[in-house]
Amino acid sequence: MRDKPESATAASTVFESLRRDLINGRFAAGEKLAINTLKAHYRVGLSPLREALNRLAAYGLLQQENQRGFRVPGVSRAELDDIAGMRRELEGMALTRAMQHGDAQWESELLAAAHRLKRADEQPTPLEEWELLHTRFHRTLVAPCGSPWLLRFIEQLHDQFDRYRRMAPAVPGVRAELDAQHQELVSLALARDIEGARALLQSHIRISHDVALGAVPDA
Incomplete structure (x- = not known):
């Protein structure tokens, strides 16, 4: 039970960091994000990372692909x-x-x-x-x-x-x-x-x- 607040905090932290990076153009439009690379870069576990990615997809800064991960939205x-x-x-x-x-x-x-x-x-x-x-x-x-x-x-x-x-x-x-x-x-x-x-x-x-x-x- 004590892990849940820590996981939630980690998810919120990586959400904000990844949100800033997406807005600042760290990732190219249309780029598919590699989960293992993200884990290493943001120094976070899979569970909080997944939570942050799902939140960013719901927010519109990522696109979720069925069974295929997440991709940066294109531009038009x-x-x-x-x-x-x-x-x-x-x-x-x-x-x-x-x-x-x-x-x-x-x-x-x-x-x-x-x-x-x-x-x-x-x-x-x-x-x-x-x-x-x-x-x-x-x-x-x-x-x-x-x-x-x-x-x-x-x-x-x-x-x-x-x-x-x-x-x-x-x-x-x-x-x-x-x-x-x-x-x-x-x-x-x-x-x-x-x-x-x-x-x-x-x-x-x-x-x-x-x-x-x-x-x-x-x-």
Whole structure:
């Protein structure tokens, strides 16, 4: 009985590690994962590894093949368009609700998240650290929307979208434009300018979408 909590902890740990690696492009799109290689790399037993792989398949970051293991999902223009479209809809809804219900504590947390992201933009920052700050900013922006399910869907869409975005080659000049939009989003959110904030968020996602298309062959 005492092994179950340890196994659950190991499964959660490898789930998070493998989730980050899948989003960061450590494995190629369409690649079949070798169980023994994964066990050695993540230093985990078969049972917690299987649990993590099953969770990632249910989450959409892996494809489970009947009796044949797990494979990294491929990429396609249609899927990326769908992900970006759902982001625009759901994040626009969440942002509206956040501005309607956000209190002074939310305003303070949003300003702090934006400040940390801006500092990371202005000085040499490891990419993984910047990505964490970027994710935290977007989560904070919509946090008080009042719907845990809506936030859960948005987080899943972000992970799927980021898998494409991080595989795509960098586009010179776009990062500065997106960084400026982060700060402008804060100003509009604090002013409770719902129409302006939603329009800017739509533009923000469209620009990122254009960059992420670089991960799709012949897009």
